[in-house]
Amino acid sequence: MTELFANVNGIRIAYEIHGEENNESLILLHGFAVYKEFWFAQIHDLASHFKIITIDSRYAGNSSHPSESSHMDTMVEDIKELMDFLKIEKASIGGHSLGGMVAQNFALKYPERLNKLILLATLPKFAGGGALDMYKKSQIASYEAKLKDPVRAFYENKKAGPEDFWELISARISFPICSEYIKSFIRLLICL
Numbered sequence: 690m691t692e693l694f695a696n697v698n699g700i701r702i703a704y705e706i707h708g709e710e711n712n713e714s715l716i717l718l719h720g721f722a723v724y725k726e727f728w729f730a731q732i733h734d735l736a737s738h739f740k741i742i743t744i745d746s747r748y749a750g751n752s753s754h755p756s757e758s759s760h761m762d763t764m765v766e767d768i769k770e771l772m773d774f775l776k777i778e779k780a781s782i783g784g785h786s787l788g789g790m791v792a793q794n795f796a797l798k799y800p801e802r803l804n805k806l807i808l809l810a811t812l813p814k815f816a817g818g819g820a821l822d823m824y825k826k827s828q829i830a831s832y833e834a835k836l837k838d839p840v841r842a843f844y845e846n847k848k849a850g851p852e853d854f855w856e857l858i859s860a861r862i863s864f865p866i867c868s869e870y871i872k873s874f875i876r877l878l879i880c881l
Contacts, residue, residue, distance in 0.1 A: 728743050
């Protein structure tokens with residue numbers, strides 16, 4: 690799928706769309722220190738039922754990395770303005786970790802724009818101040834590492850090297866629990 694960009698809320702948001710245009714929209718929000726590709730394993734099955742929109746949140750991936758700090762409400766507005774940009778009146782939103790926090794806050798602020806809320810491994814809010822600053826610094830450091838040495842940055846903190854890539858991917862794809870997890874996730878979304 691081609692990566693697309695939208696200028697919303699004063700920044701550039703990177704996103705991808707998968708599935709049929711006329712299907713119900715499902716926006717998937719990644720967690721702390723990951724990117725829209727976090728949802729890679731779920732997209733194929735979900736796209737047969739939904740129009741999937743995955744995004745890189747601000748400070749992540751190919752979206753803008755502003756120098757100023759942002760608050761949760763700013764991240765909520767990013768989602769609302771992206772929906773406006775894409776002419777999506779109402780969507781289901783799934784969020785993992787930090788993405789789940791954004792999704793919950795979106796639900797509280799814009800309940801009329803939400804079909805279903807799907808939360809995975811998340812909390813209602815951070816347990817202390819400064820967490821978004823920590824997130825921003827982490828994302829900037831990751832971005833700078835990728836600019837310096839993209840291959841090393843990709844394999845950083847992994848137990849395998851580039852020569853093990855296809856073996857790791859094929860092991861993940863054939864892992865039976867992964868397949869069952871995806872099917873359960875889809876059934877849950879369809880039944881809600």
